[in-house]
Amino acid sequence: MEQTLTYRYQDGLYLNLTNRCPTACKFCIKFTWEMNYRGYDLKLNGKETPVSEFIESFEKEKKIKPFSEVVFCGYGESTYRLQEMVQIAKYIKNNHPSIKVRLNTIGLGNLIWGRNIAPDLQGGLDAVSISLNTADPSQWVEIHQPAKPYREKGFESVLEFIRCCVPLLPETTVTAIEQPGVDVSRCRDIALKVGAHFRSRPWLE
Numbered sequence: 420m421e422q423t424l425t426y427r428y429q430d431g432l433y434l435n436l437t438n439r440c441p442t443a444c445k446f447c448i449k450f451t452w453e454m455n456y457r458g459y460d461l462k463l464n465g466k467e468t469p470v471s472e473f474i475e476s477f478e479k480e481k482k483i484k485p486f487s488e489v490v491f492c493g494y495g496e497s498t499y500r501l502q503e504m505v506q507i508a509k510y511i512k513n514n515h516p517s518i519k520v521r522l523n524t525i526g527l528g529n530l531i532w533g534r535n536i537a538p539d540l541q542g543g544l545d546a547v548s549i550s551l552n553t554a555d556p557s558q559w560v561e562i563h564q565p566a567k568p569y570r571e572k573g574f575e576s577v578l579e580f581i582r583c584c585v586p587l588l589p590e591t592t593v594t595a596i597e598q599p600g601v602d603v604s605r606c607r608d609i610a611l612k613v614g615a616h617f618r619s620r621p622w623l624e
């Protein structure tokens with residue numbers, strides 16, 4: 420069966436790089452929508468598709484209908500495929516500089532790679548959107564249900580990643596899903612204090 424490598428939402432083209440996740444976020448629609456997203460089946464077959472096929476799909480979609488933004492965001496954490504993501508982002512910036520390139524992430528890239536990955540994103544990405552969701556470390560664990568390697572240091576690592584991105588990328592945004600028992604204004608405070616933007620998002624049923 421053909422895999423959905425790229426899909427559209429509003430004025431963006433979204434890239435579905437991987438189905439791997441370091442967390443099982445309670446708000447994630449991949450569970451309730453059974454890997455479907457507004458008519459697209461985002462379940463990948465387990466083999467991770469090479470960069471060339473993403474670029475081919477990007478060029479094909481661009482010929483069909485233009486878009487103003489490319490977003491690394493599927494049912495998985497794109498930073499697992501850091502090198503591939505950066506290659507695709509740089510291809511787009513070099514060949515189509517007017518298209519904005521953004522990463523949506525759960526913010527655990529530094530912990531996944533065991534180093535600061537923000538410098539890798541420079542020059543390819545225009546924006547990063549980091550899903551923090553709470554200012555409380557134990558609530559962070561409860562909401563995101565991280566795999567064992569990410570439980571203890573996950574929350575602090577997301578904060579560190581935000582701080583690393585702010586000086587290096589043109590636009591860093593912290594996001595929080597509106598949900599009962601969560602004070603999103605505290606996430607806003609964290610974001611603004613380090614010079615990031617903030618956006619709250621509705622819970623999708």
Ligand code: SF4
Pocket residue numbers: 439440441442443444447448449493494495496525
């Ligand atoms: S990291 Fe993203 S795709 Fe994975 S469970 Fe969380 S919200 Fe869903």
